[in-house]
Amino acid sequence: MLDLVLLARSWLDDEDKTLDAALLRNLVQANNDEVGLKRLDDGQLLSNAFVYLVAGHETAAHSLSFMIAFLAIYPEVQHKVRKEVLSLTGGDPTAQLSYKEHMSKLVYTLAVFHETGRLCTVAPRLGRRVLTDTTLTSHRFEIAPDGSVQRVQEFEVNLKHGSQVILDLTAVHRNPIHWGKDVNDFRPERFIDTDTYRWPRDAFLAFSTGPRSCIGQKFATAESLCFVANLVRQFDILPPPDLRGKPLSEQKSISDWKTWLTTTPVNARVTFKPRF
Numbered sequence: 001m002l003d004l005v006l007l008a009r010s011w012l013d014d015e016d017k018t019l020d021a022a023l024l025r026n027l028v029q030a031n032n033d034e035v036g037l038k039r040l041d042d043g044q045l046l047s048n049a050f051v052y053l054v055a056g057h058e059t060a061a062h063s064l065s066f067m068i069a070f071l072a073i074y075p076e077v078q079h080k081v082r083k084e085v086l087s088l089t090g091g092d093p094t095a096q097l098s099y100k101e102h103m104s105k106l107v108y109t110l111a112v113f114h115e116t117g118r119l120c121t122v123a124p125r126l127g128r129r130v131l132t133d134t135t136l137t138s139h140r141f142e143i144a145p146d147g148s149v150q151r152v153q154e155f156e157v158n159l160k161h162g163s164q165v166i167l168d169l170t171a172v173h174r175n176p177i178h179w180g181k182d183v184n185d186f187r188p189e190r191f192i193d194t195d196t197y198r199w200p201r202d203a204f205l206a207f208s209t210g211p212r213s214c215i216g217q218k219f220a221t222a223e224s225l226c227f228v229a230n231l232v233r234q235f236d237i238l239p240p241p242d243l244r245g246k247p248l249s250e251q252k253s254i255s256d257w258k259t260w261l262t263t264t265p266v267n268a269r270v271t272f273k274p275r276f
C-alpha cells in the first residue's frame with residue numbers, strides 16, 4: 001500500500017491528476033514542506049490517510065446510514081425525534097439550529113444515535129496487547145425462553161503478559177446481563193436516565209473507552225445529530241416502496257450488514273418524502 005504514497009508523490013506536478021486521490025495527494029504535498037521531526041515518513045502518511053478515510057469517514061457514514069434506516073422502519077421513533085427537534089425552534093422547520101444552544105437538548109435524538117451504535121456497532125472488534133499478567137472476572141449464563149438471564153456463573157479468565165486479545169463489542173452490546181431481555185430490540189429509551197434507572201455506561205463501547213478511545217466521538221456525535229435533525233425537519237423517511245406495509249421482521253432487512261473493515265450496511269434503502 002505504500003506504493004500509493006509513491007504514486008501520489010509522482011502526481012504532484014501532473015496537472016491532469018489534480019483531482020485524483022486528492023486527499024492523499026494533499027497530505028503528501030503538505031508534508032513536502034516539513035523538515036526534521038515534523039516530517040512524516042511514508043508509513044505515517046498512509047496511516048493519516050487511513051485515519052481520515054476509515055476512522056473518520058467510513059465509521060460515521062455507516063453509523064448514519066443505520067440510523068436513517070432505523071428511523072424509516074420505526075416511524076414512532078422518527079416522530080419523536082422530529083417533535084424534539086421542532087420543539088427547539090418553536091415548530092419552525094427552517095429555523096437555524098445552533099450547536100451551542102440546541103445540541104445538549106437533543107436528548108432523545110442522542111439516545112437514537114446511541115441505540116443505533118449499540119445494535120449496529122460499526123467498529124465491532126478491538127485488539128489489545130496485554131501489558132501485565134491480568135485476571136478478569138467473566139460470566140457464563142443461560143437465556144430463558146422469555147429472554148431473561150438465568151444460571152449465572154462467575155469464572156476467571158487469566159491473560160498472560162504479551163498475549164493479544166480481541167474485544168467483541170457486538171457481544172457486549174447484545175449482552176442481556178447489561179441491557180435486559182429486550183436486548184435485541186431497537187429501544188432508544190434505554191439510553192435515557194430516569195430517577196430509578198441509569199443506563200450502563202461501561203457496557204456501551206461503540207467509541208471504545210480509556211485513553212485510546214475514539215478521538216472523533218464528539219465530532220461524530222455532533223455531525224450525526226446535526227444531519228438527522230435537519231433531515232427529519234424537511235423529509236419523512238419511509239421504507240422503500242416494496243417494503244411498505246410489510247411486517248417489521250421484513251422491513252428490518254434494510255438494517256442488514258456485512259462485516260468488512262467496519263460493519264457495513266448492505267441494504268439501507270429508504271425513501272425521502274419532502275414535508276413542504
Ligand code: HEM
Nearest residue numbers: 055056059060063123126206207208212213214215216220
Ligand atoms: C460513529 C462514528 C465513529 C465510531 C463508531 C468510531 C469508533 C471508534 C473506535 C471504537 C475507536 C477505538 C479503536 C481502538 O480502541 O482500537 C476509534 C478510534 C479512533 N477514531 Fe473513531 N469512530 C467514529 C468516528 C470518528 C471520526 C469522525 C473521527 C475523526 C474525525 C475518528 C477518529 C478516530 C481516531 C483518530 C481514532 C484512533 C484514536 C487513538 O488511537 O488514539 N473517529 N473510533
